Structure formats: structure tokens, C-alpha cells
Amino acid sequence: MNIDLEIFSPVQQINSPLFDARGVKVFIKRDDLIHPMISGNKWRKLKYLLKQAQAEAKTHLVTFGGAYSNHLMATAAAAAKFGFKSTGIVRGEEVDNDTLFLCRLHGMELLFTDRDSYRDKPALFNQHFGHDEQAFFIDEGGASAEGAKGCSELVDELPESYDHIFCACGTGTTAAGILNGLNRHQLKTKFNAVPVFKNGGFIKDEIDRFLTQQTDYDLHVGYHFGGYGKANGELISFIKEFVPATGILIEPVYTGKMMFALYDLITKGYFKSGSRILAIHSGGIWGLLGMKEKFK
Ligand SMILES: *Cc1c(COP(=O)(O)O)cnc(C)c1O
Numbered sequence: 001m002n003i004d005l006e007i008f009s010p011v012q013q014i015n016s017p018l019f020d021a022r023g024v025k026v027f028i029k030r031d032d033l034i035h036p037m038i039s040g041n042k043w044r045k046l047k048y049l050l051k052q053a054q055a056e057a058k059t060h061l062v063t064f065g066g067a068y069s070n071h072l073m074a075t076a077a078a079a080a081k082f083g084f085k086s087t088g089i090v091r092g093e094e095v096d097n098d099t100l101f102l103c104r105l106h107g108m109e110l111l112f113t114d115r116d117s118y119r120d121k122p123a124l125f126n127q128h129f130g131h132d133e134q135a136f137f138i139d140e141g142g143a144s145a146e147g148a149k150g151c152s153e154l155v156d157e158l159p160e161s162y163d164h165i166f167c168a169c170g171t172g173t174t175a176a177g178i179l180n181g182l183n184r185h186q187l188k189t190k191f192n193a194v195p196v197f198k199n200g201g202f203i204k205d206e207i208d209r210f211l212t213q214q215t216d217y218d219l220h221v222g223y224h225f226g227g228y229g230k231a232n233g234e235l236i237s238f239i240k241e242f243v244p245a246t247g248i249l250i251e252p253v254y255t256g257k258m259m260f261a262l263y264d265l266i267t268k269g270y271f272k273s274g275s276r277i278l279a280i281h282s283g284g285i286w287g288l289l290g291m292k293e294k295f296k
Pocket residue numbers: 040041042070071141168169170171172173174175254255282283284285
């Protein structure tokens with residue numbers, strides 16, 4: 001079976017009186033439309049990992065994530081689509097939620113593990129699947145050079161050039177991939193990473209790990225809203241205004257923080273008048289399901 005998806009990810013302009021007032025143009029690349037479950041950067045990160053698994057005749061994908069992980073869901077759906085068995089090793093005590101329901105529905109087996117053991121993923125893999133010749137290790141979030149390679153292809157698809165690209169960062173693999181793509185095309189576009197974790201400065205090491213050449217980029221570490229999966233009223237209000245104004249769904253874990261950062265920086269006059277800015281919609285809108293209470 002050929003492991004590939006036909007990529008549908010148009011670039012669309014979004015409008016706002018704020019953009020007119022500051023003289024900037026804002027576009028969004030709709031990676032969220034690539035697949036309903038294997039959304040956004042998760043497909044890009046899985047593509048070459050799955051091809052590698054197939055080349056090594058591995059039939060069982062084993063990967064890792066928290067109980068609300070978009071990566072677990074994407075891996076479950078990709079495994080089902082391309083004929084792999086899948087296991088998700090989930091951080092923390094056994095729980096049930098919408099994400100895990102959808103993982104199971106796609107045939108993923110779930111193994112819950114305490115937070116201490118979860119830290120050493122290769123050890124967990126060996127403990128449970130060391131004897132399984134069919135098992136293929138995929139790191140949490142799909143973090144890998146293969147993942148970065150897949151993400152670099154996003155740049156091949158850009159119809160025009162931009163002064164800035166904005167992207168939410170978890171493991172930093174997507175950021176590294178896009179930077180590698182910009183370098184490959186010798187584009188001068190400034191890359192702006194928005195870490196969704198507290199103390200997001202550490203993401204620099206993670207991004208640099210997968211860069212094919214040393215590159216400058218901007219890290220905007222002030223938009224974590226208290227840390228991973230955390231949100232406050234300001235972020236929720238922003239999302240509640242953005243979605244009806246644009247018709248584009250975003251969520252509080254990744255894309256909401258990235259778009260908030262972009263709007264905030266535009267408001268503060270960070271960009272030169274005439275700037276063309278591209279935001280990456282990296283998908284993950286199912287993350288809304290775990291945050292419904294915060295919207296009340
Ligand atoms: C996983 C995820 C990210 C983070 O991607 P990294 O490559 O881990 O930095 C960003 N946005 C969304 C919607 C995600 O699901």
C-alpha cells in the first residue's frame with residue numbers, strides 16, 4: 001500500500017479592522033483540512049515514519065501521549081487507514097475521554113502508565129514490546145528527523161512568499177521542518193515560534209536538534225497562558241471572537257495561543273506596515289472537546 005494522503009491545505013486570507021489599521025495582511029494555511037482525524041502537522045510528522053515502518057516490514061505502531069493527545073488520535077487513525085496495528089502508551093492513571101474514545105474506535109490498544117515510568121519511553125517500549133518483531137517505536141508527538149522532513153514539505157506548497165510565518169510549538173519538530181523548508185527554498189521569511197509550554201525557552205534546543213542548518217528565528221515565549229493545556233478567560237474570549245469572525249475553528253491548546261500571539265503582536269505594532277504574515281493552522285481542533293468546560 002502506498003502511504004500517502006492527497007494534501008488539501010489552501011492558504012486563505014483573513015480580514016480584520018485591526019489588520020487594516022496596522023497595514024498588515026494575514027493569511028492562514030489550512031493544514032487542519034488535511035484529514036478530519038490525522039489533522040495538520042500530525043499527518044506531516046507521521047508520513048515518513050509510517051513509510052519507514054513499512055520499509056522495515058513493521059506492522060505495529062507503538063507511540064506515546066497524554067490523555068488528550070492529538071498525536072495519539074492521529075496515529076490511531078493513520079494506523080487504521082494504512083493497515084497497521086497500533087498501541088498508545090498513555091501518561092497517567094487510567095481515564096476515559098473523547099480523545100481516547102476516538103483512539104479506541106480506530107482500533108488502538110491503550111496502555112496506561114505512571115508518570116515516572118512514562119519519562120523513559122525507550123525503556124517502556126522494550127519492556128512491553130521488546131519481544132515483538134513487528135513493533136515500531138514512534139516518539140511522543142512524532143518528534144523525529146522524519147517528522148521534520150514531512151513538515152518541511154509544507155513550504156513546497158506555499159503559493160507566494162511571506163514576511164513572517166507563525167506556528168505553535170510543542171515538541172518543536174514542526175517548527176524545525178518549516179525552517180528547513182524555508183532554507184531549502186532560500187526564502188527570507190522570518191519564522192516565529194509560539195511555544196505552548198511554560199518556560200518555552202527550552203524549545204530552542206528541541207528545534208535546533210532537527211535543523212539541517214543553523215538558522216535564526218523568533219521565539220515568543222509569553223503566550224503559554226500558564227502552561228500546556230492551560231487557558232484563561234482572555235484566551236477563551238479571543239477564541240470566542242475569532243471563530244465566528246472567520247469561520248475557522250481554533251482551540252486553546254495550540255492554535256488559539258498562536259493566533260492570540262499574532263493578534264497581540266499586531267496590536268502592539270510589532271510588524272512593519274505592509275508585512276504579509278502567514279499563520280499555520282496546525283489542526284488539532286478535537287482538542288476543543290477536552291476544554292468545553294472552560295467555554296461556559
Ligand atoms: C501537536 C500539535 C502542535 C505541536 O507540534 P510540534 O511539532 O510538536 O511542535 C501544534 N499544533 C497542533 C494543533 C498540534 O496538534
